[in-house]
Amino acid sequence: MNKNEQLGTLLHRMEKVVVAFSGGVDSSFLLKRAQEELGSENVLAVVVASELFRKEEFDGAVNLAEEMDVPVHRVSMRELDDENIVNNTPESWYYSKKMLYKALNETAEAFGFPYVLDGMIKDDEDDFRPGMRARTEAGVRSPLQEVGMYKQEIREHSREMEIPVWDKPASCSLASRIPYGTPIDREKISQVDQAERFIQSLGFKIVRVRHHGELARVEVRPVEMLSLMEKKDQVLMKLRTLGFSYISVDLDGYRTGSMNEVLENKETTHVG
Numbered sequence: 001m002n003k004n005e006q007l008g009t010l011l012h013r014m015e016k017v018v019v020a021f022s023g024g025v026d027s028s029f030l031l032k033r034a035q036e037e038l039g040s041e042n043v044l045a046v047v048v049a050s051e052l053f054r055k056e057e058f059d060g061a062v063n064l065a066e067e068m069d070v071p072v073h074r075v076s077m078r079e080l081d082d083e084n085i086v087n088n089t090p091e092s093w094y095y096s097k098k099m100l101y102k103a104l105n106e107t108a109e110a111f112g113f114p115y116v117l118d119g120m121i122k123d124d125e126d127d128f129r130p131g132m133r134a135r136t137e138a139g140v141r142s143p144l145q146e147v148g149m150y151k152q153e154i155r156e157h158s159r160e161m162e163i164p165v166w167d168k169p170a171s172c173s174l175a176s177r178i179p180y181g182t183p184i185d186r187e188k189i190s191q192v193d194q195a196e197r198f199i200q201s202l203g204f205k206i207v208r209v210r211h212h213g214e215l216a217r218v219e220v221r222p223v224e225m226l227s228l229m230e231k232k233d234q235v236l237m238k239l240r241t242l243g244f245s246y247i248s249v250d251l252d253g254y255r256t257g258s259m260n261e262v263l264e265n266k267e268t269t270h271v272g
Helices: 003-014 025-038 055-067 092-111 122-126 130-138 151-160 186-201 222-230 232-241 258-262
Strands: 017-020 043-050 072-077 115-117 207-212 215-220 246-249
Touching: 003 025, 017 025, 017 092, 025 043, 025 151, 043 055, 043 092, 055 072, 072 092, 092 115, 092 130, 186 207, 186 215, 186 232, 215 222, 222 232, 222 246, 232 246
Parallel strands: 017 043, 017 115, 043 072, 215 246
Antiparallel strands: 207 215
16 A cells, blocks of 8 residues: 555544645645545635734635635634744744644534644654644644655645645745744744745745844845846845845755754754
């Protein structure tokens, strides 16, 4: 039995499931497989409106679930009301996930669904992530991880199944752009959000703007660095209007988790 068949068997035994749905490739594949095995009436996609993610990510997830003909439930989280998250320590992701799983479990209980599933995958085991501890404590299941599925496998299956987000780049919390120890607030989140949106509007698909106070550290794919330099005047002008005095380009280019590189203990990382 291959991994996809194992996944189907696992889902079939659960009978009714809530799926934490972000609209990314992993949760979309999981939602589609759950729908195939259990029927739409036995699957509930829960989409979370977060202060730390872009609104279009929320809207896109809702629209995709509706296009897939899966019932959708919307919930909201207010992470900036929790000092454990605002303080922005390596453990803040644990508290953010704890808040998420609490909302998911409450939704499952209210609708009478016995299982809550998320889209964590085998790749996520490469680094210990505080969010995994929160998931385990909450009793949430990660079927893709349980059957040993990696990102590339999920993308290939999703492409074959014609899931429209099969090649969508990973998205993550805007808070991941702010160095550990620097408190998170709405102003910093807005600066990062607007800066990344602008650079993306210039034709760059994957962009991270790391917030170091007056300094913005821009990450794009290495093959796009020359193109970025050709548009530097536009980038400089826009980012300065957002409050950054200095703008730099990271010569290592885009990579997940660059804020974690300063940590000596890699067991407290989260990606972004």
